Amino acid sequence: MKMEQSARYVVRRKERTSIVNSIVDNSMKYLLLLCALLTVFIVASIIVYVSKNGINVFKEITVEGFFTSDYWSPDEGEFGILAFWRGTLILTLLAITIGGALGVLCAIYMSKFAPKKIREVMKFAIDIFVGIPSVVYGFIGLTVIVPLIREVFPDSTGFGFLPAAIILSIMILPTVISISEASISSVDKSYEEASYALGATKVQTVFSVVLPSALPGIITAIILAMARALGETMAVQMVIGNTPQVVNSLLEPTITLTTGIVMDMGSCEFGSTWSNALFMMATVLLMVSILLILIIRLIQRRQVS
Structure with a gap:
């Protein structure tokens, strides 16, 4: 009985550890994706902001x-x-x-x-x-x-x-x-x-x-x-x-x-x-x-x- 209980405990512990690791992995994956998207957004925003204001000059100048x-x-x-x-x-x-x-x-x-x-x-x-x-x-x-x-x-x-x-x-x-x-x-x-x-x-x-x-x-x-x-x-x-x-x-x-x-x-x-x-x-x-x-x-x- 003790051996069976010990084996069940080990299995449950491995399952919990696997679930935690999966959550951590997914969280890190999405965090890294968010950082990458944020970087792209910042660069794109700078280009759009600068060029949008720059194009306005051609309303007054050829x-x-x-x-x-x-x-x-x-x-x-x-x-x-x-x-x-x-x-x-x-x-x-x-x-x-x-x-x-x-x-x-x-x-x-x-x-x-x-x-x-x-x-x-x-x-x-x-x-x-x-x-x-x-x-x-x-x-x-x-x-x-x-x-x-x-x-x-x-x-x-x-x-x-x-x-x-x-x-x-x-x-x-x-x-x-x-x-x-x-x-x-x-x-x-x-x-x-x-x-x-x-x-x-x-x-x-x-x-x-x-x-x-x-x-x-x-x-x-x-x-x-x-x-x-x-x-x-x-x-x-x-x-x-x-x-x-x-x-x-x-x-x-x-x-x-x-x-x-x-x-x-x-x-x-x-x-x-x-x-x-x-x-x-x-x-x-x-x-x-x-x-x-x-x-x-x-x-x-x-x-x-």
């Missing part, structure tokens, strides 16, 4: 005039953002050209040439890079790079694309280096061994075999760095000059979409044409960021396949 005019004067009711998006595009390309090339070369050295101790020091430095606030980069640019440019080019103010590109290229280095280094290190070692067996040197192997195999990851790093460069505000604002004008020199003050939004958002009334113009500028940035993310997804899918 689409062509808004994007192709270089005259920005809210007091006169003129809202042409050619200088803004052109400045953003040029600055991003300059930063990617400098920071992308330097970052990939650093990643190659870390992954294939650097001794272990130097590699660890470089990884530590990259971690520090990530943690430095953007305002610190901007302050260094304002107090070091801008005066230096002014000394080298006495006719310039020191502000413009050049100091902004230098600062921005430094800021995107951690993104390019870390992702590129991981991609290069993940290349199958058998590729290198086969290259060495054919008589190739280490440099030839790295640039002819390893880099092409790691190219999808490197492209992903470059695109993510572009997204970072597009959205950077504070550091750029401190060194670019913040003048809404189309320039043809790296040493003339100009402006970008992000800095333009920051400079004007405290001066306009919500719901006004000025405010809606800033919302449309933010919408442009959002659409470009989404496009870059979609490109990354496409590259990743092709890499997997």
